[in-house]
Amino acid sequence: MLKEVDDQLDSHPPDLVIAPVGVGSFAQAVVAHYKSPGKTTKVVTVEPDTAACLWKSLAKGSPDAIQTSHTIMAGMDAGTVSSIAWPFLRDGVDASVTVSDHESHLAVQELVESSAAVLAGPCGAATLAALRRLTSTPHDRQRLNLTPDATVVLLCTEGRRPYPPPRDVSLEDATSLTQALVRINSAVPGTGTVQGPGETEIAQFIAAWLEHRDMETHWIEPTPGRPSVVGIVRGTGGGKSLMFNGHIDTVTTASYSGDPLSGVIQNGKLYGRGSADMKSGLAASLVALAEAKKTPLAGDVLLAAVADEEDLSIGTEQVLEAGWRADAAVVCEPTDETLANAHRGFAWLEVDIHGVAAHGSRFDLGVDAITRAGSFLVELARYSDSLLSGTRDDPLLGPPSVHASMVRGGEEPASYPAKCTVVLERRTVVGETPESVRGEVLELLRRAAENVAGPELNYHVRVTFFRPPFAVPETEPIVQLVKRAHESVSGEAAVVKPVSYWTDCALLADKGIPAVLYGPKGHGLHSKEEWVDVKSVETVASTLVHVMKEFCGSP
Structure with a gap:
């Protein structure tokens, strides 16, 4: 393949070559060819966000096996770098890039619609997706000397094949994220006359969203088909750690009147199963975690996106069994912007x-x-x-x-x-x-x-x-902090009171983690029509960011 490239370029070396990476053997050959004496070609590698073993090994400085999660670029989902290829890649790769499934999917469409009508699969189109990522910022273009007349070679290693169209993980605001989450059916399989599909698809979306932002991501699935996801942004040290907890399952969609997965917004209300309970609170937590990635903090910020709260709450239980802890937690159930500090068991x-x-x-x-x-x-x-x-x-x-x-x-x-x-x-x-x-x-x-x-x-x-039941005093520091933050963001007095329903707060408190319930305004939980107030979702997201910054502290 590389000899053919040389022949077609009439022995004029390209300025840039982009190669896909699985275990790295193919990329090793590319590096060996283009980094031989006298050649000035720059080599860039590309991997899926959710299977970036080379990217993470280069960042760490040593080859390391990683836990991968779902990607349509299946041929690049290796999880480990070849020990033979590693020295070549470490010393010869000029830049390493990761792309989302959605970016690769857009590149597949761009190639087939081009004048050349290239029929590539998502692994083959990943190199174009990487080029689009690199050329999106002047800094990257300058570092790689990507001038308008540069010669760029994209190595395509996969022909066209069918695959499920992936969801866009570039969404940044809480409202758009809520819509995306609502449009994924994550009804719990353990209840109702119509068995739900469970949490796998929504967990894959959340993991991909986190990995796209280079957040440390952990897939927890002791019970097959019932995954939870933990995302974490590590602090610099010396601060307190904060957990945002939200369940990713919903009750059945069978009892819903109309389209339970619409995510449509009408008159300031976002409709669909789980819109209030509690994909909006989860979206607000994701936005806060993304802000933690941009803002240096002393303490760690965690997101526990958990399965099965609507049935037996095995998700939070399994996250705790895996050893995840924090100094305090906010569980973003839909509380109508009140704070709940107690409920029955x-x-x-x-x-x-x-x-x-x-x-x-x-x-x-x-x-x-x-x-x-x-x-x-x-x-x-x-x-x-x-x-x-x-x-x-x-x-x-x-x-x-x-x-x-x-x-x-x-x-x-x-x-x-x-x-x-x-x-x-x-x-x-x-x-x-x-x-x-x-x-x-x-x-x-x-x-x-x-x-x-x-x-x-x-x-x-x-x-x-x-x-067990759950109760923390209103004077608990995390309760008082969320209260102050809500009042600062909303300009309204915050109310603290118990709620009638059970939540995962009880499991967190049982492990010594002080917790409080706080989430957006909504209506129709478990009923035939469910909605969440859009403005309230954004209020909650802003409040969580305030809480996170004050609780975890500056370096």
């Missing part, structure tokens, strides 16, 4: 009431588990009333509560049911544990047993899931 329980299966005609043999469960439900109603009576109110959270979520029992009309299962949700306050909640339900069953005629009431209780 919850326990899910299953109560099995046992009967005896028999033919429907054999009343002498059968024991009806469903009617016997009725005695328990009567006690449960009394228990609910007592919880709400005010005698057990938490000073910050108010009363605990309980309700029966589901009742399952029986197989067919002509048989006595052998088992009836009652599923409960018990909302908890500070100090309540899975054991204490289970003990109270057992007491209800003992009372129910006293009122059941016939055979002894046979039952079993199990706690299937538990999440």
Whole structure:
């Protein structure tokens, strides 16, 4: 290939050659050819943003394997530089460039629409994308001596092939980012009658957005198909670290009226599933992290973009299990620009009431588990009333509560049911544990047993899931800082109060990370129409930047 280039240029060396890099063997050959004695050609290499093993090795000064993430430039997704190629590339490459999938896609289109009608794939078009990146700034053009009459060779290593069109990761403002995130279906697969696709596609977009800005990016996926992404901008040292936390999943799109992925803006409202809950808060966090990249800070700034908050919250749990910590956290759920410093926890329980299966005609043999469960439900109603009576109110959270979520029992009309299962949700306050909640339900069953005629009431209780409550005092420094920042940005007084729903703040606080909820104004969470206020999204983004700068400090 290089001999053919020489022949076509009539032995006049090009001013610049751009070569794609996977493991680096092809680029090694390019360097060896154009850096031989007497030649002045400059060599530039190009890699995907999300698989830039050479770029990162050159920045570090030594070859290093990296964790890559999805790219349409699959032939360049190596993750490591050849040990043989490394010395040639280290000493011979004049510049290393990375490009996004979207930039490569635009280059594919430019080539096919050119007068030469070049049919290139995304790996082949990456060199044109790199040239477009290099010629976009006078500084890079001058360093590489890219004058209008320069001869540039773009080495194309892939022919045309089908691939999914990538999304644009050049978006900078919180509103456009919210639209982009809403247009990705990330409905949680664990709930609803229509199973959602999960978080893989949106996690890939976030990772690509972070890598495009040269932010340290970590892909966390202990549960296959349920990834979370951690982005971090390291400080200079000596400052406090701050985490922005936001979930990337949504509830089902099946119940949405209209297009749940439209992202359309009408009358200052941005519509779509997840627009409020909570892709707008996530977008605001991304904007703040990008600002941290431009502004030297003493402390680290992290973004935990987590999976599964709408189901079991395994995302934040797995990020914490991976060892990620911060001195404080802001969780950007849609709080209508108020600050939330507390919420209840919850326990899910299953109560099995046992009967005896028999033919429907054999009343002498059968024991009806469903009617016997009725005695328990009567006690449960009394228990609910007592919880709400005010005698057990938490000073910050108010009363605990309980309700029966589901009742399952029986197989067919002509048989006595052998088992009836009652599923409960018990909302908890500070100090309540899975054991204490289970003990109270057992007491209800003992009372129910006293009122059941016939055979002894046979039952079993199990706690299937538990999440703790969350509470930090209003005087907590991170709460006061967000309060001041919001008032400074918005010009309005900030309100601090508990919320009714559960959030990942509880998991963060459980690991000793003081947290506060703060996010934009919105409406229609989990309902048939959802929107977020556009102005509020920008207000939240500006507030987060203020918080970050003050909390993490200057070098």
